[in-house]
Amino acid sequence: MSIPFLKQDPLAHGAVEQTAPGVRRIVCPNPSAFTFRGTNSYIVGRGTVAVIDPGPEDAAHLAAILAATEGETITHVVVTHTHRDHSPGARALVAATGAKTYGFGPHLTPPDAGGEGGDHGFHPDVRVADGERIEGGDWALEALHTPGHCANHLCFALEGPTGKTGVLFSADHVMSWSTSVVSPPDGDMADYMRSLARLQARDDTMLLPGHGPAITDPKPFLAALAAHRLEREALVLQALRAAGRATPAELVPPVYGALDPRLVGPAGRSLLSHLIKLGAEGQARRDGEAWTTAPAG
Missing domain, CATH: 3.60.15.10 (Ribonuclease Z/Hydroxyacylglutathione hydrolase-like)
Structure with a gap:
């Protein structure tokens, strides 16, 4: 969306x-x-x-x-x-x-x-x-x-x-x-x-x-914004599963693709925020500076 x-x-x-x-x-x-x-x-x-x-x-x-x-x-x-x-x-x-x-x-x-x-x-x-x-x-x-x-x-x-x-x-x-x-x-x-x-x-x-x-026209704009964030979160989890273990910076290319160099750092910060949220929900966990997916169960 x-x-x-x-x-x-x-x-x-x-x-x-x-x-x-x-x-x-x-x-x-x-x-x-x-x-x-x-x-x-x-x-x-x-x-x-x-x-x-x-x-x-x-x-x-x-x-x-x-x-x-x-x-x-x-x-x-x-x-x-x-x-x-x-x-x-x-x-x-x-x-x-x-x-x-x-x-x-x-x-x-x-x-x-x-x-x-x-x-x-x-x-x-x-x-x-x-x-x-x-x-x-x-x-x-x-x-x-x-x-x-x-x-x-x-x-x-x-x-x-x-x-x-x-x-x-x-x-x-x-x-x-x-x-x-x-x-x-x-x-x-x-x-x-x-x-x-x-x-x-x-x-x-x-x-x-x-x-x-x-x-x-706020309603569709807000709906699209919320859907985008959830899609991004799903991509973060998918990329983390594929990598096995990765830092937020390492996840930027598979999640965002090619970016203006000025935006790479902030993209990594937003990815970190997604990872922290996923960690609180039990779907990811921190491993030093890197992250892994949480084991099932």
Whole structure:
């Protein structure tokens, strides 16, 4: 089941797009093999507004956000998760506006324990737990804790003046252009699949991701994403059985085939996450740096 990825995003860096009622989008100029054309920052509301995911430290992006909200008041800087392409820009935006920061909490994995991709300097002024609401002038955001890509990852359901809108800010849990890297120990495939199932059970009509354009038909997209992860897991188990014993790096070629060299390392990390999940389920076991299939019975 192929995922209907959206590989075109014509929004220019620094330009402002009305993405949904009450929501504007600006793309940071930080394109890469992992960020697509850049990190999406969303402006929520009018007059008194929130900025979701201010992005990395980038002077041009900060200027674009401030220009887009000229004459308005930024009261909330909301961070979906503490990866370095999403939260470091909060510091300069807060310094320019006096807004408070909101997020699940600081990055949960220390650098020396595998959390090297985290923004360890971010500590929200206000911690937001699963199910809690952030309220503004004509909008509110309900937090959904969705660990998997990042342990402190939050999605946010948007409420407008008349109630629920069907819009969900899915950040990096569900992106429109690619699957998400799930890199242990901060990333966890079992958590990711549970979080994905949680979104599948909802009735959102639009997902606004951390990278790429809006997903306007979420149900089939989420179903395809879940099916893809399960197919990948089956391939991992098949390749491991064929090898007998293998490291995650050794499993990359039979599972992924030819890859952009920049993606080989992250692919190995995602494979490790699959193996850890299979290990917890009793289908694989660790043998030093390598893995084997678990014996029957």
